[in-house]
Amino acid sequence: MKPKIKKSIRRCGWADGDPLSGDPLMRAYHDEEWGVPLHDDRKLFEFLILDGAQAGLSWRTILNRREGYRKAFHQFNARRMAAFGPKDERRLLQDSGIIRNRAKIKSAIQNAKAYLKVQKEWGTFDRYLWSFVEGKMIVHRARTYRDLPVTSPEAEAMSKDLRSRGFSFVGPTICYAFMQAAGMVDDHLIGCFRTQNNRSRL
Numbered sequence: 001m002k003p004k005i006k007k008s009i010r011r012c013g014w015a016d017g018d019p020l021s022g023d024p025l026m027r028a029y030h031d032e033e034w035g036v037p038l039h040d041d042r043k044l045f046e047f048l049i050l051d052g053a054q055a056g057l058s059w060r061t062i063l064n065r066r067e068g069y070r071k072a073f074h075q076f077n078a079r080r081m082a083a084f085g086p087k088d089e090r091r092l093l094q095d096s097g098i099i100r101n102r103a104k105i106k107s108a109i110q111n112a113k114a115y116l117k118v119q120k121e122w123g124t125f126d127r128y129l130w131s132f133v134e135g136k137m138i139v140h141r142a143r144t145y146r147d148l149p150v151t152s153p154e155a156e157a158m159s160k161d162l163r164s165r166g167f168s169f170v171g172p173t174i175c176y177a178f179m180q181a182a183g184m185v186d187d188h189l190i191g192c193f194r195t196q197n198n199r200s201r202l
Contacts, residue, residue, distance in 0.1 A: 009193045014145070025063050035194060037137055037183035041125040044182055045115050046076040049108050051178040052169030053099050059177075061099075068097020073108065078119075081112035107168040114166040130184065132158045138179075139186045141195070148187050151176045 015030030038044055050069060054062045062069075072095050074080045084092075092098065092105045115125060122128040132154045142148045155176035162170040179185045188194040 010191050011194070012145075012189050012192045023060055023063075026060055029063055031194070034181055035183050035186045035188055038181075039126045039130070041119065042076055042078075044125050044129060045078055045112075046070075047181045048115075048167075048170070048178055049073070049076065049111060051174050051181065052107060052111070053101075053104050054177070055104070055169055055171075055174060057099070065098055068095065072098050078112040078115045081109055082116055084109045084112075104169060111167050111169075114162075118165060129158070129182070132161075133179070133184045137183060137186055141190055142187070143190050145189070149176070152179075152185070154184075155179055 011027065011030055015026050015034075038047070046069075050062050050066065053069070070076065072092055089102075089105055089109070093100050093102060098105075118128050119125050138152075138154070140148060151172040156172045158179070159170050159172045159175045162175070176185070180187050186195075
């Protein structure tokens with residue numbers, strides 16, 4: 001089933017690209033997910049793993065493999081992922097539906113274990129992550145992406161704390177991208193139709 005996309009509207013440039021050859025998945029992701037405040041533990045965990053997998057790659061590459069990741073990681077069921085052993089790692093290294101990088105695969109498994117510990121300590125992963133922005137979306141109103149940061153004090157604090165808890169592939173830049181995806185930061189550009197829509201989703 002093809003994603004539904006809105007036509008003849010203004011978007012952030014990264015989502016549209018060439019109007020004739022723009023990626024429908026990227027547009028749908030921009031229109032429906034990016035920057036929408038997210039409070040579901042499993043989806044937050046999914047984005048954290050996917051943003052870590054993106055390191056050194058484009059988001060389009062990861063988004064086109066998203067369903068592959070969901071299948072390989074049992075819909076991001078952290079308990080099942082945390083129980084993965086050497087046999088599962090070998091299986092994942094042969095799975096063309098994901099990025100077959102040994103370090104990133106090992107990281108996803110270790111991050112599942114760390115996630116479960118955070119969930120136990122804080123009650124929810126959501127409560128823990130949103131504490132870095134005091135439970136409120138940070139809103140930027142930039143005209144171009146040159147005007148937007150690639151990290152922030154909040155992302156740096158999140159990265160430092162995640163690392164101290166055993167997470168990996170969670171540097172400040174990755175954490176900032178995660179915060180954008182999870183709606184902790186609204187970085188839709190002035191003129192994008194989503195700059196108004198976020199208000200009703202808080």
